[in-house]
Structure formats: C-alpha cells, structure tokens
Amino acid sequence: MRIAMVGDEFVPDMGGVPLYTLGLSTALAKLGAEPVIITHAHQGQTERDEFHGIEVRRLRGFVVPCLNRAVSPALAHRLHTHLKFDGFDVVHGQDVHSSMALLSIILAHRRMIPSVLTCHSVRGSLGAWRVVYQPITLIVKRADGILAVSEAARELYIGLGVLDTKVKVIPNGVDLSLFNPNVDGSAIRAQLGIGQDPLVATAIRLIKRKGPRYLIDAFDRVLQAIPNVKLAIAGQG
Structure with missing residues (x-):
C-alpha cells in the first residue's frame, strides 16, 4: 500500500507534526506499507531525499516564511501530478492547519483516492475562531476519515458539523526507545x-x-x- 503523507512541516522543522509524520511513516514501513512524505522545499534542499529509510519529496514553490505554509499555484500543480501519476492508495494530510495537507484532501477527493486528515491541535474554543475554522471545515468534510489526537480536537470538528462517525481519537504514541524509565540516564x-x-x-x-x-x-x-x-x-x- 502506497501512502502519501502530505504536509507543510517536516524535518528539519521543529514541532510535533514533523515528529508525528516521521514516526508514523517509520511504523507503517515496518508493517509493509510504502509511505512517501511530500512536503515543500526549503532553500537549498533537494527535491528527492530519504530520511530514516523513508522517501521524502520536497516540492518547490512559494512559501510564506512566517507561517511556513505553501501558497504556490506551481507547487499545487506539482502536488497534483504526484498524486495523479504515482499510484498512491491513500492520502494522509498532516494537520488541518497545513495548506498542503488541505490541498491534498481536495485533490484526493477529486481523484477518488481514499483520504484521512489528522487534527494535531486546536487553536482555541469556538466563538471567534469559528470564522477561521468554518472554511477549513468545508475541506475537512471531504476527507474519508479524521484522526484527532485528543478529545478536545474531536469535539471541535463535531461542533463544526463533521459527522461524529468520521472522527476517531488516536492519541500520539511514545517512542519507548527514546522515553523509557528503564534506560540508564x-x-x-x-x-x-x-x-x-x-x-x-x-x-x-x-x-x-x-x-x-x-x-x-x-x-x-x-x-x-x-x-x-x-x-x-x-x-x-
């Protein structure tokens, strides 16, 4: 099974999303799947790379520096080309706040590729934030499944109209080779x-x-x- 793991953030970016993407991709590869991480390229990075044995594709295009989000029609076209011709069985968007992840859900929906989107965090309770989340939710609803890392994230999207049967809570895992009380510290x-x-x-x-x-x-x-x-x-x- 070929899985496109699409998002704006990946190593060397810091934060939970890059680590989640790498950790999940590594675990899926051990189970026999073929994950491919698709993100945008930073200056000086090659278009094709490998990290911890996982194929990484870094697409070129304009990125808003302060947001680390791709907003390039050229990059959108490149992403569409990858999803159209590279035989992916599933598209997994990494983070509902990622422009590339949201675009991947739209493209997967058009091409009838099963898709899932992970909600890594929430920016706040509904209220004023509803104005921000409402247009995002229109895209989120096109995904075949939503993974929420917390009950708060699940409740947020159900509150915005996403079917509760679509949203599953799967908390982040812990790499026991890195965080293990039995390891000599x-x-x-x-x-x-x-x-x-x-x-x-x-x-x-x-x-x-x-x-x-x-x-x-x-x-x-x-x-x-x-x-x-x-x-x-x-x-x-």
Whole structure:
C-alpha cells in the first residue's frame, strides 16, 4: 500500500507534526506499507531525499516564511501530478492547519483516492475562531476519515458539523526507545548536575500555546511536597 503523507512541516522543522509524520511513516514501513512524505522545499534542499529509510519529496514553490505554509499555484500543480501519476492508495494530510495537507484532501477527493486528515491541535474554543475554522471545515468534510489526537480536537470538528462517525481519537504514541524509565540516564543526570534527585522532565516546543508557564507555576506545589525534586524542560521556541 502506497501512502502519501502530505504536509507543510517536516524535518528539519521543529514541532510535533514533523515528529508525528516521521514516526508514523517509520511504523507503517515496518508493517509493509510504502509511505512517501511530500512536503515543500526549503532553500537549498533537494527535491528527492530519504530520511530514516523513508522517501521524502520536497516540492518547490512559494512559501510564506512566517507561517511556513505553501501558497504556490506551481507547487499545487506539482502536488497534483504526484498524486495523479504515482499510484498512491491513500492520502494522509498532516494537520488541518497545513495548506498542503488541505490541498491534498481536495485533490484526493477529486481523484477518488481514499483520504484521512489528522487534527494535531486546536487553536482555541469556538466563538471567534469559528470564522477561521468554518472554511477549513468545508475541506475537512471531504476527507474519508479524521484522526484527532485528543478529545478536545474531536469535539471541535463535531461542533463544526463533521459527522461524529468520521472522527476517531488516536492519541500520539511514545517512542519507548527514546522515553523509557528503564534506560540508564546517569550520564545526562551527571551532565546536568542532577545526581539521583527525583526528576520531572518534559520535551516540548517552547511557545505560549504549549503552556510551559503552567508547569513552572505548578512546580512550586511539587517542591513543597518533595523539596529536592528537579525540573528539566527541553525544547526550542
């Protein structure tokens, strides 16, 4: 089964979507599928690449730098060509906020290729955001299935009129080779000067929407109960 994994964000972009796309593609390949990641090209990148054994196609076209979103008719034509001629059995759009992912759903619908779209996050509750989400929802409804990483994301799209039978909640998985309490972490503890003190750690993108301030504020209460506990926050932003 050939699967087109389409989205605007992929390595070296940072964030959850690139890691999700890579992790899911790697897992699908182990199951015998043939995932192909299709994204837009940054300056200096080759059009065809391979990352961790997964084929990556980087399409050229205009990208809005501050949004990291492709808005190029030329790129749209290239994406259509790939989906039309490369024998894909399924199209998987990565993130409802991605112009390339949404375009892939439109193109898949036109070509009668089964499609699924992942909702990685929500920008806020409905209300003022309804104006933003309403046109997106018109495209979302064309997908054969919607994957929501949380119940909040599922409820958002059901509230916008997407059939509840279309929306399935599949939380993000964890790579136990990277995040495993049984792995010896003494080297990094020594590097950070933590020793054997209790440790709370998180790896996130350091932006307001991820809420790191709530963890920092709440940690005062943890310190009251466990005075020698340490907090480690890893990420960029």
